[in-house]
Amino acid sequence: MNEGYERKKQPELVRRTLIDCAARLATERGLQAVTVQAVADAAGVTKGGLFHHFPNKEKLIDAVLKDQIDKFDAAIEATLAHDGERYGCFTRAYVIATFSMAEFAPALESTCVALLTDPVARTHWSDWLRARLQRHHATDAAPELEIVRYAADGVWLADLQQLPADLRMDRDQLRTRLIGLATE
Template identity: 50%
Template sequence: MTDAHRRKKNPELVRMQLIESARKLALENGLGSVGVDAVATDAGVTKGGLFHHFPNKQALIDAVFQHMLDEFDADLNARMTADPDPYGRFTRAYVLSVFEVGADAQWGPLWMATLTDPQLRQMWGAWFNAQLAVYGEYDLQLENARFAADGIWLGHMFGVAPHNAESFQHHLIKMTRLPA
C-alpha cells in the first residue's frame, strides 16, 4: 500500500504544499523552473494530485501569487494597525514594507514576474486599486511617495539602491504626513 492510500486526506494541506513548492522553485531558479513535474515531486504529490488542485500551470502560478499577495496584505495591515495616524497610513505601510522587506528572496522573484505576466499584473493592479479605493489615498504627495517606493523596489531587483537609503526612506515617510 502506498503512502497516498495511508495518508489522511487533507486537501487544503496538499494545496498549500503545492503552492509552497512552486514558490520555493521559483525563488531558487526563477519562474521558468516551476514545471508541473518539478512541483509535484517537490511537494511529494502525484501529477494527478497537482491537477486535482490546479487545472494547469498558470492556475498554480496565480495561486502562488495570490498567496504572496495575501501575505503582503497581512504585512501592510499589521503595519497600519500599529500606526496611530490615519492620514497616509496605507502609503506609510507600503513605503516601510518596500524598504524593510524590499525585493528580498522571500518575494522578489515572484513580484518581478508581474512585469512579464499579464494575469499577475492584472491581479496586482486590481488588488492595489482596491486598496486605494478603501483608504482613499489619492493625494498627489501620497502618490509620489508610493511611486518612488515602487522605484526603490525595482531598483533593488536590479541591484541598484539609493545612495542613502535611510535618508530616502525618511523623506518618503515625511511625505505621508500632513504638514504641521
C-alpha cells in the same frame, strides 16, 4: 484484511505545500524553473496530485502570486494597526511593506517579475491596488502620496535588479525620508 498504510487526506495542507514549493523554486531558480514536474517532486506528490489542486501551471502561478500579494497585504494591515495618524497611513504602510518585502515574502520579488510581463498578474495587482486606494481614498488620495508610492515601487525594482549599493541612497535613510513625506 488490508493492513496497508492509508495516508490521511489533508487537501489544504497539500495545496499550501504546492504553493510554497512553487514559490521557493521561483526564488531559488527563477520563474522558468517552476514546472509541474519540479513542483510535484518538491512537494512530494504526483503530477496528478498537483493537477487535482491546480488544473494547469498557470493556475498554480496565479495562486503563488495571489498568496504573495496576500502576504504583502497582511504586512500592510499589521502596520496600519499601529499607525495613529490618518493622513498617508496606507502610503506609509506601503513603503514599510515594500522595504521589508524580502523579510515577509521572499518569493514576492521573483514571482512578481510576472507583474511586468503577464497580463493576469498585472490584473491581480491592479485589482488589489484599486481596492486599497478606494478603501483609503480619504487618507491617501493626495498626489504627493502617489509619488511616494511610486518611489517605493522604484526601490522594489532596484532590489529586483540588484542595483549596487554605490548607485543607491542608504536604504534606512530613504525609507525614513519616504515615510516623512507621507506624514502631514
